[in-house]
Amino acid sequence: MNLLIIRLIIFAVLFLAGLKLYRMYREWKLDREELLEDDREGAGGNQMVRCAWCQVHVPESEAQREGGEWFCSSAHRDRYLQEQQEQEDRDDEPRS
8 A cells, every 4th residue: 555655656757857948948949939039039030132133132221221222232232223224324315
């Protein structure tokens, strides 16, 4: 009879310890998911924008904006603006 009570106590202790470990794991997992979500919103939450020159998508934080258009680099911005200026000059030329 004593052996049965000891086994029952050991089983109860193991069950409670397992339950406690499961709850700790679940809480750790939820905390980790919240941290990852915060990281995504903070750093990774940037919108992707398309370069007006090459059509490549880049994060908004790395892109450059000029005249309502987005660019992946200053070189592409300069080339795009130069082409726009040339296009306007051709449109303004008198036609014969």
